[in-house]
Amino acid sequence: MPSRSSSANGIDKRDFDDNRHPASTVDGSDTGGLLADDESLLSDVVEGIIERDRRRMRRQVTKYLSFVSAILSSLHYTQVQVNAVSTAAELATYLPVPLFGYFCDRFSSRPLSIFAGIIFGLGYLLAALTYHHGSAKDGGFPPAVMVVSFVGVGLGTSSMYLSAVTICAKNFGRGKHKGLALALPSAAFGLSGMWQSQIGSHLLYKRSGEGKGEVDVYRYFIFLAILLFVVGVIGAFALNVVDEEEIIDEAVSEMERSGLLEDSPFFQRSVLHDSSNGYGTIDSSATISNSAEADDADLDSSTRKSRRRSEDARRKTWILNNETRNFLFDHTMWFLAAGFFAVTGPGEAFINNSGTIINTLYPPPLAGPPSSNSPATNVSIMALTSTLARLLTGTLSDLLAPTPSVTHDQSSAKRFTCSRLTFLLGSTVLFSLGQLLLASGLIQTHPSVFPLVTALVGLGYGAVFSLTPIIVSVVWGVHNFGTNWGIVAVVPAAGAALWGAIYAAVYDGAAGNGVGDRPERLCYGAGCYALTFWGMVAFSWIAVALWAVAWRGWRKRGIAV
Numbered sequence: 097m098p099s100r101s102s103s104a105n106g107i108d109k110r111d112f113d114d115n116r117h118p119a120s121t122v123d124g125s126d127t128g129g130l131l132a133d134d135e136s137l138l139s140d141v142v143e144g145i146i147e148r149d150r151r152r153m154r155r156q157v158t159k160y161l162s163f164v165s166a167i168l169s170s171l172h173y174t175q176v177q178v179n180a181v182s183t184a185a186e187l188a189t190y191l192p193v194p195l196f197g198y199f200c201d202r203f204s205s206r207p208l209s210i211f212a213g214i215i216f217g218l219g220y221l222l223a224a225l226t227y228h229h230g231s232a233k234d235g236g237f238p239p240a241v242m243v244v245s246f247v248g249v250g251l252g253t254s255s256m257y258l259s260a261v262t263i264c265a266k267n268f269g270r271g272k273h274k275g276l277a278l279a280l281p282s283a284a285f286g287l288s289g290m291w292q293s294q295i296g297s298h299l300l301y302k303r304s305g306e307g308k309g310e311v312d313v314y315r316y317f318i319f320l321a322i323l324l325f326v327v328g329v330i331g332a333f334a335l336n337v338v339d340e341e342e343i344i345d346e347a348v349s350e351m352e353r354s355g356l357l358e359d360s361p362f363f364q365r366s367v368l369h370d371s372s373n374g375y376g377t378i379d380s381s382a383t384i385s386n387s388a389e390a391d392d393a394d395l396d397s398s399t400r401k402s403r404r405r406s407e408d409a410r411r412k413t414w415i416l417n418n419e420t421r422n423f424l425f426d427h428t429m430w431f432l433a434a435g436f437f438a439v440t441g442p443g444e445a446f447i448n449n450s451g452t453i454i455n456t457l458y459p460p461p462l463a464g465p466p467s468s469n470s471p472a473t474n475v476s477i478m479a480l481t482s483t484l485a486r487l488l489t490g491t492l493s494d495l496l497a498p499t500p501s502v503t504h505d506q507s508s509a510k511r512f513t514c515s516r517l518t519f520l521l522g523s524t525v526l527f528s529l530g531q532l533l534l535a536s537g538l539i540q541t542h543p544s545v546f547p548l549v550t551a552l553v554g555l556g557y558g559a560v561f562s563l564t565p566i567i568v569s570v571v572w573g574v575h576n577f578g579t580n581w582g583i584v585a586v587v588p589a590a591g592a593a594l595w596g597a598i599y600a601a602v603y604d605g606a607a608g609n610g611v612g613d614r615p616e617r618l619c620y621g622a623g624c625y626a627l628t629f630w631g632m633v634a635f636s637w638i639a640v641a642l643w644a645v646a647w648r649g650w651r652k653r654g655i656a657v
Contacts, residue, residue, distance in 0.1 A: 171227065171231045171232075171236070171239075171242075172231045172233060173239055177239045180239070180243055181239070181242050181243055184243045184246050184247050184250065185246040185249055185250040185253075186589065186592065187250065187589060188247040188249070188251045188253075189250040189254045189589075190254065190585070190586055190588055191586060191589055192251060193254050193258060193582040193585045193586050194582035194583050194586055196208060196254055196258040196582060197258050197262065197577075197578030197580070197581060197583070197585075198420075198578065198579045198582065199578075200258055200259060200262040200263075200578035201576055201577070201578040201579050202413065202416060204335075204336075205258075205259035205262055205263050205337075206332045206333070206335050206336070207332070208255050208256075208259040209255075209256065209259045209329075209330075209331030209332045210328050210329060210332035211255055211328070212252045212255040212259060212324070212331070213256075213324060213325040213327060213328015213331070214325065214328065215248045215252045215255070216249065216252030216253075216256070216320075216321065216324035216328060217321045217324060217328075218248055219245045219247070219248025219249040219251075219252060219321075220245070220248075220249060220318070220320045220321035220324070221317070221318070221321045222241065222248065223245040223246065223249070223317050224313075224317035224318050224321065225237070226241050227242075228314045252324060252328075256324070256327070256328065256331070257281065258578060258582065259331060260281045260331070260335070261281045261282070261565065261581070262577055262578040262581075263335045263336070263337065264277045264278055264280065264281055265277070265565070265569050265574045265577040265578075265581075266337045266343060266574050266577065267337060267338050269569045269574035269577065270343075270346075270574060272494060272499075273494050274566060274569060275489070275490040275492075275493040275497070275516075275562075275566050276490045276491050276494055277490075278490060278562070278565050278566050279486045279487055279489065279491070279562045279566070280490070282486045282490075282562050283483045286479055286482050286486065286558065287479070290479050292320065293311075295319070296312075297311055300312050300315045300316045300319060343574065343575045346573075346575070416575065416576050416579070419572070419573070419575065419576035419579075419580075420576060420579050420580070422572075423572055423576065423579075423580050426572075427649070428645075428646040428649040428650060429572075429584075431642045431643065431649075432564070432567065432568075432584065432642075432646050433583070433584045433587055434639075435524075435638075435639035435640075435642040436564050436587055436588075436639075437587040437591045438591070438635040438638050438642070439524055439556070439557070439560050439635070439636060439639045440561070440587065440588040440591050441587075441588065441590070441591020441595045442527075442531065442591070442595050442632035442635060442636065443527070443553060443560075443588075444588055444591060444595070444596075445591075445595035445596050445598075445628075445632075446531075446632075447557075448592070448596060449596070449599050450471060450475070450550065451471040452603065453534070453546075453624075453625055454469065454470070454471055454474065454543075454546060455618070455620075456540075456619055456620050456621060456622075456624045457539065457540060457543035457546065458543065458620075459621065460620075465543070468544070468547070469543060469544060474546065474547060474550045477550045477551055477554060478550050478554040479554070480554070481550070481551045481555045481558065482554040482555070482557055482558030482561075483558060484555070484558070485523065485554065485555045485556070485557075485558030485559040486558045486561065487562075489519050489523065489558075489559045489562045489563050490562050490563075490566065492514075493516045493563065496513055496514040497513065497514065497656070497657070498513040498657075499656055515647070515657055516563055516566060516567055516570070516657050517643060517644075517647040517657055519559065520559070520563045520564070520567070521643060521644070523555065523559030523560055524636055524639055524640050524643075525556075525636075526555050526556045526559075527552065527553060527555070527556025527557060527560070527636055528556075528636035529552050530548075530549045530551075530552030530553040530556065531553070531632045531633045531636065532633050533545070533549050533552075534549055534625060534629040535629035535630040535632075536626075537622035537626055539622075564584065565577075565581050565585075567657060568580050568584060569581075570655070571655055571657060595628070595632065599625065599628045602624070602625065602627050603619050603625065604619075606619050606621070607619035607624070
């Protein structure tokens with residue numbers, strides 16, 4: 097049998113029929129003429145079909161990484177430079193969250209929304225220009241410019257998210273649908289990448305000989321710059337807290353019941369003034385003389401209104417600062433934040449490294465993962481399950497969570513209730529099961545089960561990200577929600593950095609010296625990741641214990657979570 101010409105991927109044009117023998121004459125020599133031409137034609141057709149399928153498979157596998165591959169091929173960035181861009185975006189997304197939340201509480205979400213639109217637009221516009229001008233070796237912008245552009249993208253992401261979720265918390269967080277109100281921005285946050293990437297792949301693509309090619313990164317970045325700037329401008333006009341004074345008054349009432357106002361000189365002055373002009377106003381006798389003329393009286397009236405606004409602003413600032421102080425000194429908050437750190441860090445690390453994990457399941461000489469288990473498929477599963485978990489937990493917690501009225505309403509006391517902490521702990525258990533499947537090595541012998549791991553991690557990760565802000569609003573109220581949630585929401589950055597470093601260390605420690613002629617260090621087998629995921633399983637159960645302790649503290653205070 098003649099030797100076959102092997103391709104780069106180890107697929108030969110005759111592999112479709114291993115028992116087929118070439119046509120030959122009686123003396124064993126190859127036939128010529130018409131039979132040879134027919135075989136050559138058939139071989140060319142089969143080879144063309146195989147090559148077309150290879151290209152289709154490559155497009156499917158790399159669609160979710162089309163921007164990264166385009167940057168690597170067009171800008172000639174090293175992997176270190178690509179990681180610098182993604183790390184800058186991630187840090188800019190998480191680290192400013194407390195500052196943005198503080199701004200939303202003290203001022204308004206409107207300025208933050210227009211800031212998000214501007215910084216988003218500038219970030220993506222700079223990224224588009226950097227990509228359009230090509231590699232620095234060809235006279236284009238240096239990689240540091242792309243890093244700066246994605247810092248803008250990260251800042252825009254966090255500021256737009258905080259402006260939306262804070263408005264939802266303040267306007268709907270006191271109603272019976274607070275869970276769904278807070279879950280919707282979180283779910284939209286997760287879905288945005290999916291529908292925007294579909295627009296890029298179906299509308300903003302490069303044309304090739306076969307029709308649709310890769311995403312046109314330059315046009316896609318311009319599209320995002322315009323879209324997000326417009327959304328930020330709309331938010332600057334549409335985002336508004338309804339009855340904010342009522343929220344502040346509720347906070348004052350809670351502090352009065354707790355006795356926190358008795359030692360406040362500021363509120364003692366306000367009470368003295370309240371006897372004649374209402375809460376927080378200045379006594380008119382101190383500003384209006386008996387002999388004033390009508391125009392002077394009008395001036396004094398406007399002055400009193402200005403002073404009242406100033407006094408109300410001071411009152412609001414004092415209350416929110418005191419709420420922040422109480423939040424930081426509440427030990428249950430630290431248990432909640434520590435548990436959030438213990439779960440979201442492994443979740444972020446799994447999302448960021450799922451592509452390399454999948455590759456470890458298919459060592460040579462096996463072919464790469466099938467389309468049903470490709471990185472693109474698992475990214476879609478992660479996004480869908482995470483979004484589904486956010487919506488379900490938000491809705492179910494509204495329907496089943498206990499309320500303070502249960503102890504007073506006899507009819508409500510008979511209904512079935514399920515605490516939000518029950519949903520949170522159950523979701524974390526599901527999350528740990530996905531990691532346990534990887535840690536045990538079971539997936540290495542059954543790689544087709546990996547989508548189940550992705551689904552379990554997606555369900556747990558999405559539920560935790562949905563339930564935690566809801567719990568913050570229930571336990572500590574909505575009047576200082578932006579600041580409180582911002583403080584807790586910053587911990588995933590540290591968790592992602594920690595577990596990303598652990599995963600990389602374990603992977604590199606188990607990697608060989610390369611495969612074949614490829615210089616990069618590749619790793620195959622459960623040893624590449626098992627130790628990392630055993631640690632993640634342990635952290636997940638530590639989170640369960642921490643949240644159980646916090647739940648016990650809230651129950652002692654009579655807080656219905």
